[in-house]
Each structure stands twice: as C-alpha cells, then as structure tokens.
Amino acid sequence: MNRVGEFHVHKNVRKRFVVMINAGDLRTEEMLLNMGPQHPSTHGVFRVVIRTDGEMILETESHIGYLHRCFEKISENVNYMQVVPYTDRMDYLCAMINNLGYAEAVEKLMELEVPERAKYIRIIACELNRIASHLLAFGVYGLDLGAITPFLHAFRDREKILKIFEKLCGQRLNYTYIRVGGVSFDMTEEILQDIQDFLDYFEPDVLDEFNRLLSYNGIFISRTANVGIIPEEMAINYGLTGPSLRGSGVKRDLRKDEPYCIYDRFDFEVPVGDGEQGTVGDCWSRYIVRVKEMYESAQIIRQAMRDIPGGAFIDKKASNKVKPPKGEVYHKVEGARGELGYHVISDGTDVPYRVKARAPSFCNISILDAMASDANMMLADIVAVIGSFDIVMGEVDR
Amino acid sequence: MSTQAARIAKGKEDAEKIFPMVKEKFPDAVLEESMPAKNADPFLVIEPASLHEVCEYLKNESELNFNLLHTVSTADFLGGDDEEGRIEVTYFLDSTEHVHRLNLKVKLPREGGSVPSVCDLWQTANWHEREAFDLMGVHFEGHPNLVRILCAEDWEGHPLRKDYVIPESFHGIKNIVY
Structure with a gap:
C-alpha cells in the first residue's frame, strides 16, 4: 500500500x-x-x-421530438392566413422573423408587392425582435455558466422591447404581426418615438455594460474560449447558419448575400468570429457575434426609421383573399438563429398543399454528436456548447 | 426592380447557368428541367438512381462548389385519373463561396421507392433524411441510422402522407379529433 x-x-x-x-x-x-x-x-x-x-x-x-406539434400537418388543413399564428410558435423568441419568412414565401407565390411603408415597418419589427432574441441568448448563456447578474440586465432591456411590441400589436411573444400583404397594425408616431428612445438608451452604453459585465469577464472567457471549436468546413457541412456559422469565421448573412424585403437599402456590417479570445469557431466567438449583431441591428433600425415613408401598411384586398396560383417556392430569410426556409407548395386553392419549414436550430444542434466524439469535451463544456448555439426547441421539433 | 424581383431573377439566372452544366455532364440522369415563367422556383428533376453521383459532382466541381445543403423537403401527391401518384423529394443546395443555388428534385413511386442517401456528402442530410423517413416514409439507401426522429419510436405510419389516417389512440391515450 x-x-x-x-x-x-x-x-x-x-x-x-x-x-x-x-x-x-x-x-x-x-x-x-x-x-x-x-x-x-x-x-x-x-x-x-x-x-x-x-x-x-x-x-x-x-x-429530439418531445415538442413535436405537427406544424407541417396542421398547415395542410388551414388556409394560408391561418398558418401565420403557427409560425409564431416555432421560434417563439423571434416570432416576427418567422412571420416574415412565411409571408414573403406566400407573397412570392402570389406575385404580390406589399406597400412601401409595410416593408419598412417589417424591417423595424424584425430587427427589434432580433435584438430581443439576442438579449435573451446573452442573458441565458450567462445563466447557463453560473452568472446570474447579466441575465437580469438583459431581461430589463428585453422587457422594454416587449412593451413596445405590446403597444404595437397587443402581444408580447406570439405576434402574428407580419401577414401576407403587409402588417396587421400601423406603426404610429408614438411607437416610433418609443423605439427611438429605446435605441438612444440601448446603444452604445448598454452594450458596453454587457461587454464589461460578461464578455470580457475572466471566468466567462475561461469557460467558453477554446471550448467546442467548430472548423469552418465542418460548420458548413453540418448546415450551420446564422451566428453559429459566423462564429466559425464564415461571412455569410442572407441579409447581405441574398437580400430580401428591403435589406439592400441599409448599410450595416456582418460581424464574424475573429479569435479575439481563444480560437475562431469556439463558444466565445459564437457568443460575441450575437453581441456585435445587436449593435448592427440597432443601426438598421435607425436607418429604417429615418427613411420610413407614409401610406398604407397593408394591401387589404390581397390579404383578404389569399389564393396563390399553382406552383412552389422556397424562400429563406435570416432569422436570429440562422437561415429559416419555407418550402410552400400551392395547388391553386386557399389551403396550402404543403408547407415545409427549415428550422435553423434543427441543423445547428445536429452537430453536437459529432463535436462530442471528436473533441476532448468535458461534462461541463456540453452546457457551454448547447448554450452557444442558442437553440429553441419549439423550432427544432416544430 | 424591387428586392423580391431581383431575388427571383437571381434564382433564374443561376438556373440558366447551372442547368446546362449538369445536363452536359449527366445527359441521361436529368429527366426534366422546370423553368417556370412566373414566380415559382426553377427545379431540375433527376433520376433517383443517379442522384448521388450528380450530387458528388455538384459538391466537388470547384466552379459550382455546392457546399451547403439547405434542406431536404418532401411532398406527397396522390395522383388522379390521368397521372400516377408520386412522392417528390427536393434538395435545396447553396454555395457559401459563389452564393448561388440549385433545387434538385427526385420523383419516387408512392410505395417501394428509394433514393440514395447523400449523408456522406453533406452531414445536414443525416437528420433531414431521418425526418423525411419519419414523416413521409421515404427510404434512403445507405443512411447510417435511418430511424424515426420526431415521432415516437413505435409510432405507426407516416403522418405527412396525404392518405394518413389519424390513429384513435396511442398507448391508451385517446386522440381527440375536433
């Protein structure tokens, strides 16, 4: 002995x-x-x-599959407009962008151009929702790794956005705001002023506060930097998109590469992971891309609010009778978690023949098994890795 | 030109560039080119048996470099008096390098058809093919783990089939149909 x-x-x-x-x-x-x-x-x-x-x-x-609610099957049994509330419930943290993707897919089928004002309102609503979603991702990621304070700060500011949305459409999470043909309510002067006030408060002071609070915190960096590294090629091969892909250093953003709505009219940057702490493609890179994206979203909103024209906010005639001609389209938009695609097949009636949703989280989380078997991952790291993808299970299971 | 129109035009432009390349390389595999005049997307219909080699070419040819498989989508067509029923499997490909896209389509008979798996080319296909198997009952040959992914393991039938009958109960839990 x-x-x-x-x-x-x-x-x-x-x-x-x-x-x-x-x-x-x-x-x-x-x-x-x-x-x-x-x-x-x-x-x-x-x-x-x-x-x-x-x-x-x-x-x-x-x-997966514990939250499977048959979104695609239900869509085949309700009319085009009635599908919109179900898209809300896929990614409930950025429902606006889910609405937008579906509405634009159907509009593409119908060859419908929405009013100019509606396009600007859509941009403002979507980017505001992206900030809210990234705020939650930021706060909850801290919470996952044992930091409780950033969560409270993030929710304080997210609450302000949800209040604006409540004023805008009466809902805090599942908005059903962006519909085929436009948006359901006008964005009044009062609401635009609220958004302006929020932006003046939010950037850059609050973002600086977040960086001081969490991003450059020593404990946080040692929990996330060099953990769960995804090389560029592997990320693309597994279909990663959004901040998870950009964290690996790939500069791909549909808002820039394949502009939809009116994103080509705005000037903004696409942040990518650069290995400032740790390696490119680690958890910290994916995290910091989201923080930087909040700043860019704020820039887009400012530009949209500056240029917003007057006029109608919905094409009433078109939205009352949604009956696209026979055909099929695939439309993809940049969601908060990645590229969200809708494959809509129409048989000429007012009920969709088939709606398939390509959920970004579904692809993002599928890489987890490969990462765990390749890398020297420890038990505590798996929490950091899952959190860094910012998955929403409502979207994975649909 | 509006942004939406520009995007549609870009899709058509990509199709006009890429379709002839594929057709030249695989004259027998390409069954149909669908270039709709209006807003619907262009599709290239491929013979199921040669899907894998076409995909291999699309991925490895440096001029095309389709390195991102966006999604695998399926649709069930029951058919009618004048046409036979079929299942369509659609592959939406994308290139992060060239930023162009291609929609590949495979048509299968409703029963007994199978299509080669493209898992080894794009890992995205792994879960997407499992989903297609689970919900639509498409069989992917050579898939490493073709089991249900969203439904329960012992679920019967494939819910997204158009002739699917909703079961009355599952493990003693009654199904209420409104």
Whole structure:
C-alpha cells in the first residue's frame, strides 16, 4: 500500500484524513448519463445521452421530438392566413422573423408587392425582435455558466422591447404581426418615438455594460474560449447558419448575400468570429457575434426609421383573399438563429398543399454528436456548447 | 426592380447557368428541367438512381462548389385519373463561396421507392433524411441510422402522407379529433 496523499478538510478542523489508495486498484469506468429532457440548460425539452469516462465525454446521442406539434400537418388543413399564428410558435423568441419568412414565401407565390411603408415597418419589427432574441441568448448563456447578474440586465432591456411590441400589436411573444400583404397594425408616431428612445438608451452604453459585465469577464472567457471549436468546413457541412456559422469565421448573412424585403437599402456590417479570445469557431466567438449583431441591428433600425415613408401598411384586398396560383417556392430569410426556409407548395386553392419549414436550430444542434466524439469535451463544456448555439426547441421539433 | 424581383431573377439566372452544366455532364440522369415563367422556383428533376453521383459532382466541381445543403423537403401527391401518384423529394443546395443555388428534385413511386442517401456528402442530410423517413416514409439507401426522429419510436405510419389516417389512440391515450 502506498500513501499517496493527505487531505485537510479545513484548517480549523484538527482531524486529519489520510487517503490510502493502492495504485494497482485504480481503474475508471464508463458511465451512461442522461441529460434532459427536463433540464434547464437544454433550453427546452432536449435529451442527450452521454457516455462519459470520469469527466470526459466519449460520445453523445441526441434525442429530439418531445415538442413535436405537427406544424407541417396542421398547415395542410388551414388556409394560408391561418398558418401565420403557427409560425409564431416555432421560434417563439423571434416570432416576427418567422412571420416574415412565411409571408414573403406566400407573397412570392402570389406575385404580390406589399406597400412601401409595410416593408419598412417589417424591417423595424424584425430587427427589434432580433435584438430581443439576442438579449435573451446573452442573458441565458450567462445563466447557463453560473452568472446570474447579466441575465437580469438583459431581461430589463428585453422587457422594454416587449412593451413596445405590446403597444404595437397587443402581444408580447406570439405576434402574428407580419401577414401576407403587409402588417396587421400601423406603426404610429408614438411607437416610433418609443423605439427611438429605446435605441438612444440601448446603444452604445448598454452594450458596453454587457461587454464589461460578461464578455470580457475572466471566468466567462475561461469557460467558453477554446471550448467546442467548430472548423469552418465542418460548420458548413453540418448546415450551420446564422451566428453559429459566423462564429466559425464564415461571412455569410442572407441579409447581405441574398437580400430580401428591403435589406439592400441599409448599410450595416456582418460581424464574424475573429479569435479575439481563444480560437475562431469556439463558444466565445459564437457568443460575441450575437453581441456585435445587436449593435448592427440597432443601426438598421435607425436607418429604417429615418427613411420610413407614409401610406398604407397593408394591401387589404390581397390579404383578404389569399389564393396563390399553382406552383412552389422556397424562400429563406435570416432569422436570429440562422437561415429559416419555407418550402410552400400551392395547388391553386386557399389551403396550402404543403408547407415545409427549415428550422435553423434543427441543423445547428445536429452537430453536437459529432463535436462530442471528436473533441476532448468535458461534462461541463456540453452546457457551454448547447448554450452557444442558442437553440429553441419549439423550432427544432416544430 | 424591387428586392423580391431581383431575388427571383437571381434564382433564374443561376438556373440558366447551372442547368446546362449538369445536363452536359449527366445527359441521361436529368429527366426534366422546370423553368417556370412566373414566380415559382426553377427545379431540375433527376433520376433517383443517379442522384448521388450528380450530387458528388455538384459538391466537388470547384466552379459550382455546392457546399451547403439547405434542406431536404418532401411532398406527397396522390395522383388522379390521368397521372400516377408520386412522392417528390427536393434538395435545396447553396454555395457559401459563389452564393448561388440549385433545387434538385427526385420523383419516387408512392410505395417501394428509394433514393440514395447523400449523408456522406453533406452531414445536414443525416437528420433531414431521418425526418423525411419519419414523416413521409421515404427510404434512403445507405443512411447510417435511418430511424424515426420526431415521432415516437413505435409510432405507426407516416403522418405527412396525404392518405394518413389519424390513429384513435396511442398507448391508451385517446386522440381527440375536433
């Protein structure tokens, strides 16, 4: 028997514990660990079966489908306008962009041009919603890693945006605001003033505060930098999009590359991960892209508010009778989590023949199993990795 | 030109450039070119058996470099008196380098048809093909793990089929149909 160590419980406690280990008896054992479906860091109902050796992860197996609500099947049984509320409930954290993607897909089928004012209102609403969504991602990511304060700060500001939305359309989460043909309510002068006040408050002071609070915090950096690195090629191969792809250094943003709505009229930057802390493609890169994107979204809103024209906010005639001709389209937009695509097939009636939604989180989270088996990931890192994708399970399972 | 019109025009332009390239390389595999006059998207219909080699070419040819598979979508057509029923599997490809896109379509019989899996080319296909199998009952040959993904493991039938009958109960839980 070899005496390999002595441990003191506390310096005030006199009793001494002596650990006796026979080196020949040292062995490790693999263990199957079930994480979820009900687990706070899985951001919903997501189950991962983890095979571990001590604290190291050997393999993971993801299970999804706990929140499957048959969005695609329901869409085949209701008319075009009635699908809009269901799109809200996919990615409930940025419902505006879900509405926009669907509405634009149907408008493309109908060859419908929405009024100019509606386009500007859509941009303002979507970008405001993107800020709200990224604020939640920022706050909850801190919470995942044990920092509670940033969460409270983020929710303080997110609340301001939700108040604006409540004034705008009476809803705080599931807006059903952007519809085929335009938007459901006009953005009044009062609301535009509210948004202006919010932006003046929010940027750049609050963003600076966030960076001081969390982004450059030493503990936060050591939990996220160099953790869960995704190389560029692997990210594209797994269909990662949005901040998760840009964190790996790929400059791809549909708002710039394939502009939709009127995004080509605005001047903004596409932030990508640059390895400022750690490596390009690690959790910190994905996180910081979101923080920088909030600033860019604020710039877009300012420009849109400057240029917003008067006039109608909805094409009433077209929105009352949505009956696209026979055909099929695939329309994709840049959501807060990545590229959201809608494949809509019309058979000429007022009920969609088929609606398929390509949810960004569905693709983003599918990389998890490959990451766990490749990298030397520890058990605590899996929480950091899942959080860095900012998944919404409502969208994964649809 | 509005942004929407510009985007549609870009899609047509891509199709006019890429369709002849594929057709020249695989004259037998391309069954149909669909270039709609209006707003619908252009599609290239491929023979199911040669899908994998066409995809391999699309991904590896440096001039095309389709490195991003956006989604795999399926649709069920029951057919009528004059046409046969079919299942359409559509692949939406994208290139992060050249920023162009291509829509590939495969038409399968409703029963017993299968299509080669493209999992080894794009890992995105892994979960998307599982979803297509789960909800539409499309069989992907060579898929490493073709099991249900969204429905329960012991679910019966494929819900997105047009002739799917909603079960009365599942494990003793009664299904209420409104």
